[in-house]
Amino acid sequence: MSVTLNPYLSFRDNAREAMAFYQSVFGGRLESSTFGDMNMAQDPAEADKIMHSSLTTDNGFVLMASDTPSSMALDEGSSYSISLSGDDGEKLRGYWDALLDGGQMTLPLEKAPWGDMFGMLNDKFGTSWMVSIAGQAS
Known part of the structure; x- marks a missing residue:
């Protein structure tokens, strides 16, 4: 048996x-x-709006989304972020650059006090992202 947790936008x-x-x-x-x-x-x-969409990547990411019908409320708050983290700096910087295209940086991707590279942005669809690239082990 397995259990997964997937962001659903x-x-x-x-x-x-x-x-x-x-x-x-x-x-x-x-x-x-x-x-x-x-x-x-x-x-x-x-009728042509998305009821369910699922993106499954080779890295094992699963991101899901749908359109909210006009008859339903949609709270477009900032109470969540999707976090991308790991030690593949090149790949994570590529994600950062691509997500930032048309979006807005809220915190630059730079060395954080705890040693990792860390940054935050809102993409052009308003989704909040955090990117953390693991620092070198001492």
Whole structure:
């Protein structure tokens, strides 16, 4: 038996665009279904919106998302961040640069007091990211 924890992002009308962007950043296989595909569109104008999307990467990342129907509230708060961390500095810097394209840096990716390289940004879809590159062991 196994258990997984996956980020699941909610968007208002741009989940398809956001997930294509994340696929361009992380690679992997993107699968999406619309409200229309599942016969779940209460409003015919929302039939082409994403009911469920899943990006699975070669690194084992799984990122999920959907559009929130206009009949439902969407709280676009800043109470979460997705964290990318590890010791592959080149790969993590590449993710940082790609996620920053069109986004806004909130904390530069630089050496932190605890020895790691650390930075924070909000991508062009408003998703908050933290990137941490492990420092050299003493």
